[in-house]
Amino acid sequence: VEEQKELLGSKDIESFEEYSIDIPLNKTQIKRKLILQVLYYLDVTNDKNHTLIGTAIENNSDDLTDKEINSSTNIGIKIYEDKEILDHVIQSFAEEYPINQLSVIDKSLLRLAFWEVKNNNFKGSNKQLVEDFEKLGYLFGSDNSNKFIKGVIKSLMKKIKKIELENKRKKGKNGDN
Numbered sequence: 457v458e459e460q461k462e463l464l465g466s467k468d469i470e471s472f473e474e475y476s477i478d479i480p481l482n483k484t485q486i487k488r489k490l491i492l493q494v495l496y497y498l499d500v501t502n503d504k505n506h507t508l509i510g511t512a513i514e515n516n517s518d519d520l521t522d523k524e525i526n527s528s529t530n531i532g533i534k535i536y537e538d539k540e541i542l543d544h545v546i547q548s549f550a551e552e553y554p555i556n557q558l559s560v561i562d563k564s565l566l567r568l569a570f571w572e573v574k575n576n577n578f579k580g581s582n583k584q585l586v587e588d589f590e591k592l593g594y595l596f597g598s599d600n601s602n603k604f605i606k607g608v609i610k611s612l613m614k615k616i617k618k619i620e621l622e623n624k625r626k627k628g629k630n631g632d633n
Contacts (some may be wrong), residue, residue: 484579485588486520487528488568492596494532495564509533535571542567542574549611553604561597562604565589569609573616582613 481489494509503509509529520528535542543555546566555563569589572578578585586609593602 483519485592487524488588488592489596490520490525490528491532491535491568492561492564492592494529495536495567496560498532498536499560499564531571531577535567538571539567542570545574546570546608549615550604550608559598559601562593562601565593565597565601565605566608569605570612573612582617586610586613 497503497509509532543563546563547555550558550566558566569585572585586606589609590602590606593605597605
């Protein structure tokens with residue numbers, strides 16, 4: 457059997473698989489990872505009743521309480537249910553990349569990021585949000601996912617900042633300070 461492995465070039469496959477990149481995730485990132493699993497599961501299976509989500513994510517809950525797992529799962533379901541609206545907004549920030557041609561994980565990452573921004577559901581700075589999702593893109597996406605994710609989210613943040621500045625100027629002109 458060893459000779460066959462050697463002939464097939466698979467002798468070192470087991471040792472190769474042991475060298476995965478391990479970047480530590482904080483609690484927020486672990487919750488996001490769980491939400492990504494839910495989004496990925498729903499996108500791939502199209503499980504409309506969400507009946508098998510628990511079995512799909514059960515063994516990957518990394519230090520989360522049952523309450524955090526349930527909350528993250530419910531957020532994933534909400535995001536998936538809002539996917540058409542989120543996809544439309546995402547598409548406006550990634551015009552060269554049709555949303556239906558993005559990988560499932562890239563779509564899931566962007567949906568989660570845009571949902572967090574829409575619902576003001578992130579703690580920390582805009583820069584931190586971009587960095588967090590860039591890290592998730594690096595960990596779970598394809599070769600250049602992290603750069604793509606970072607670019608799209610940065611575009612969103614710039615647009616939001618521009619709108620906030622315009623609103624401040626309008627208030628200043630109206631004397632509403």
